[in-house]
Amino acid sequence: MGNHGLANPAAGVCPHFSRKVHTDRMPRTITHQGSSSLPRPLPAPPPIAPNEPGPLEKPGSLEKGITLLASLSAAVEPMSLAELSRKTGLPKTTAYRLLGVLCAKGLAQRIGIDYAIGDRLATLAGPGPRMIPGTRPLVLPHMIRLYERTRQTVNLAVARGLEIAYVERVYGHDRVSSPSDEVDRAPLHCTASGKVLLAFDHGLNSAFHDRGTLDRMTRRTIVGHAALDRELSVVRRRGVAYSREEFAEGVVCAAAPVFDGDGGVRMAVSVACPSRSAVSGEVTALVKQAAQAISATVVTALSAMTPRTRPDGPPASFL
Amino acid sequence: MGNHGLANPAAGVCPHFSRKVHTDRMPRTITHQGSSSLPRPLPAPPPIAPNEPGPLEKPGSLEKGITLLASLSAAVEPMSLAELSRKTGLPKTTAYRLLGVLCAKGLAQRIGIDYAIGDRLATLAGPGPRMIPGTRPLVLPHMIRLYERTRQTVNLAVARGLEIAYVERVYGHDRVSSPSDEVDRAPLHCTASGKVLLAFDHGLNSAFHDRGTLDRMTRRTIVGHAALDRELSVVRRRGVAYSREEFAEGVVCAAAPVFDGDGGVRMAVSVACPSRSAVSGEVTALVKQAAQAISATVVTALSAMTPRTRPDGPPASFL
DNA sequence: AGGTGCCATTCCGGAGAGTGGAACGGTCCC
């Protein structure tokens, strides 16, 4: 049969910044999910590449090692070998050997006779989803200043696939509760930060048009592409986006874009207010001001970096 | 030879919170490092457990998989299979298969035909070194309030081995520069937070006496155990610790302990000031007040947790 | 003191997981 044999079902799309254009190398299988007022469905699983093992294949030692890491990660305190063996279903000897490898590589650590997650794991995980590496000390003071002036929760978000990820938050005792408090990710179409990123990142917007879903989160959520496009035009013109109880009832937000030196939008900074106080013109101005100040700070920081260490392309990849 | 054969050289000490006391199970090999005015030496490598493979053993697929992750982590942008093969020295087929497993498990992700670090890696890395899991939303407002009232950098630290780890920082534009700005870890004996943890955590203090080093960081650093003990007595009595240019010239700090419900010290909150302004009585009072408020918040949070999810023992392990 | 239960650690024969070179089809560039 040679290479014409059946491969695993696969899905995907050519990444925008790929060196080579391999259009159609991985055929599309992503299905559009209809809008619904039900709780937002789980995101579609990532496309399966041909080299991924099928579900019926027996786990090898790499899979088993990762399973051990997952157990260590979930544990509240360090775990013994016996506990790990029971938890993972692996024989003690197998777990013992694999833990030895993980410890040697720093992904796990041995504490007496117990095991815990190792520091190197966080190192390997690296900066994403993150703001531009190394800029937190520059950005945080601006966010704190914005908090002091508005007394409301201040968020910093980046695009992550077809969602946003909150990478920093600042708030006091007087903050309004929001679903975004509990999650690191939120939709693009109904959050202020998401609208900002869609408005100013054309690649993201295009991808969202192709594959995004406009799930209804509240009765005020925009659920049509045409309506969203009109909204984004306004955002581009005004330089600020609002979410008026579109993601969460009782919460209104204003967001403004943070640009890098190439004019591309990198992040969005936003303020969340209780809907009863609305977003005043003053708060809007402060948000834009903070975003501009952060942009200037980031541009300065980026221009000081050598081209080799300068992160390029969007921090997030697209599915 | 049976079990009396030579094992790998190993080191370590029984963790204080271990369920079983296995004294001498892993013999000590940690050597004391003399005090020195030279830059602080690198920490001793972690002790080698008997199940860790020796350096002469050929790598198995778990090691190879981790090597691939390391390459992806170090990469500025997604890498192709060929690049990864060259970088790691692994044959393309081997890399191809292992990447498939890593992608299936979420530790890597495939972007078109390129590979990048996967989101799940950060998830596995989990909260440590961290404050008590789930308490950031409770602690951060107190830190921000302390910042607003002092206009100085506010740090939150936990013990991590025989050092402290900074797990949260709040600062504005008006902050003083400090070496701790650039690092997540600092010594115990010459930082305000470190003195707090030594003063109120007797196990930590005992371990530090056994194996800690009092490296000289500035001309004001305390470098003798007797002097440190006297200092810690004062800290216990006053409920606050100071670092007066002992860790960094030009910086003075005040720290106070954050206790959990069992009376154990969990964290230390501190404020860093430029030495020219010293630490006023007012700032000291504000730091103690914030620490007490955070303690109350944490105790309330802990008592609301079920015993099963309640983290026990110190978040940090001891070397 | 002795017995029991459970632990981590080591041994070791053998099964099959994992290896990796060869081959194939695709794309890009000259």
Place this chain on the structure above:
DNA sequence: GGGACCGTTCCACTCTCCGGAATGGCACCT
């Protein structure tokens, strides 16, 4: 059109990895 390099698949074979059994240690109970 041909060469270079890519990702992907094949497949014979090696030797890594498996995991039950055994061992010694420790805590706990009687």
